[in-house]
Amino acid sequence: MEASAPCEAIVLRCTNYGEADRIVTLLTRELGICSAFARNARNSRRRFGGALHPFSRIRVLWQPRRRNGLAQLAEVELLNGAHGLMADLDALAVAAYGCELVTELWPEGQAIPELFDLVQAFLDALQGPADIATVRLLMELRLLDDAGVLPHIGHCAECWAGLSTEKLRFDARRGGTLCPVCCGGEQGGVIVDAQTLGSLVRLLQVDPLVFAGIRLSSLTLEQGRRLLQHAVEVTLGRPLKSERFLEQIQGPTPGVLP
Numbered sequence: 001m002e003a004s005a006p007c008e009a010i011v012l013r014c015t016n017y018g019e020a021d022r023i024v025t026l027l028t029r030e031l032g033i034c035s036a037f038a039r040n041a042r043n044s045r046r047r048f049g050g051a052l053h054p055f056s057r058i059r060v061l062w063q064p065r066r067r068n069g070l071a072q073l074a075e076v077e078l079l080n081g082a083h084g085l086m087a088d089l090d091a092l093a094v095a096a097y098g099c100e101l102v103t104e105l106w107p108e109g110q111a112i113p114e115l116f117d118l119v120q121a122f123l124d125a126l127q128g129p130a131d132i133a134t135v136r137l138l139m140e141l142r143l144l145d146d147a148g149v150l151p152h153i154g155h156c157a158e159c160w161a162g163l164s165t166e167k168l169r170f171d172a173r174r175g176g177t178l179c180p181v182c183c184g185g186e187q188g189g190v191i192v193d194a195q196t197l198g199s200l201v202r203l204l205q206v207d208p209l210v211f212a213g214i215r216l217s218s219l220t221l222e223q224g225r226r227l228l229q230h231a232v233e234v235t236l237g238r239p240l241k242s243e244r245f246l247e248q249i250q251g252p253t254p255g256v257l258p
Helices: 089-105 113-126 132-146 194-203 218-236 241-250
Strands: 007-017 021-028 032-038 057-063 071-080 167-171 176-178 190-193
Touching: 007 089, 007 113, 021 113, 089 113, 089 132, 089 218, 089 241, 113 132, 132 194, 132 218, 167 194, 190 194, 190 218, 194 218
Parallel strands: 032 071
Antiparallel strands: 007 021, 007 057, 021 032, 057 071, 167 176, 167 190
16 A cells, blocks of 8 residues: 555544544455554544545545554545435434445455445435435345355245245245245244245346335335344344444334344
């Protein structure tokens, strides 16, 4: 990371450090996710101004990395401050959730240009006319799929049979959706309609950068939310910190079984 090689980045997270510094987690096309040290960021308007805030898109000028230390930011130019998120608490909470999920699913230093484009489209959608619940469902579904950890949805995860009954059980600990035979009366996971599973399968065929203009039934939104929250918690082994903030605003997700 040389000072002569600027790049665009999305600010995923900021943490105050000491009296005036910040540690920021950035997503770039060239470097993937990376943590960086912004010295005197809370005092220096010339170098950083108001650019180092979550969900902003910035252009970064790097300082050479110190041995065994974090990369350091030399200067930052604000490209898009994501100001539309600040006026909507629901959108702000979903943005924090989506960005935290990105940092949990991908390691640092793995360049994935399409991930950068997906996160930017997600943040733009939260500032536009798209339904926030739909944007969240699409982002969770796409991130799990892109990371290769989305459980099986459109067929039985154990016998690979087609799913013909109306009510089915989805248990991410057993690989995904279970037909009545393979379910065997177990009670873990969530109950979901075959209609919802079909909708989720079809959504995976949609351009991943498209969030607007997608209409989902209340049933798909409710059951999809339960299913994907369950899948995320099983994948990570714990709920995300930002999930608590979401629950304070939107209420807990009903129907997720132990």
